[in-house]
């Protein structure tokens with residue numbers, strides 16, 4: 077066993093959420109156990125790969141939007157294994173003075189992020205759990221100035237925090253740490269409008285260290301307390317500010333996840 081990009085101590089016999097996501101996005105940083113689980117999930121919910129790609133496209137659109145709003149500092153929590161069109165690439169292309177801190181709990185995501193950012197100034201990578209807000213803020217403040225607006229990105233990550241760990245409290249802690257003018261971005265998986273197979277597939281995620289909790293729109297919207305959602309509010313991902321040339325999506329609910337961006 078062992079490939080040269082695998083950090084020491086990684087359990088290659090258990091699938092991880094970051095590597096399953098990498099597989100769905102067509103990345104190369106996944107193991108046989110990840111591919112096996114991904115294929116099982118895909119057999120039950122054929123739209124899953126499209127949902128993940130759609131989340132990634134949303135993230136790119138939203139980062140461009142945030143740069144347009146004048147944001148130059150990004151704290152990307154649950155940033156994932158780097159793939160095409162990463163947050164730092166989009167942000168730096170749009171504004172060369174952008175600063176980006178990536179945070180992930182998965183060592184493969186962190187190692188690979190560090191490797192690709194070695195020559196990119198104004199970026200940093202932190203290995204931390206999203207629930208450990210104090211540590212994240214402590215590390216991030218080495219690069220980011222928390223007296224100036226920050227965009228906090230929680231893309232596809234809050235559904236990995238179970239209700240018992242109070243994700244709303246985590247988001248509230250982050251909200252209290254950022255100044256007015258900051259933004260919060262959330263995308264989150266849901267069972268709203270989904271066929272029963274989605275619930276079955278969600279149970280499969282329990283094989284990773286991080287089982288998914290699907291949440292209804294009202295619960296996800298509540299995470300934005302203290303922020304004001306920008307248009308069009310919390311919507312199925314394809315409906316969040318599609319490019320003008322994109323065809324109107326008549327069935328955005330086939331993408332089983334919501335997205336929203338809000339300003340403090």
Ligand SMILES: C[S@@+](CC[C@H](N)C(=O)[O-])C[C@H]1O[C@@H](n2cnc3c(N)ncnc32)[C@H](O)[C@@H]1O
Nearest residue numbers: 094097154155156180181182205206231232236
């Ligand atoms: C679906 S990926 C999303 C990646 C990226 N944010 C995106 O939207 O394209 C979810 C990421 O969240 C990470 N993650 C899961 N639970 C986490 C936690 N408690 N703290 C930090 N990261 C976590 C996983 O390791 C994975 O890399």
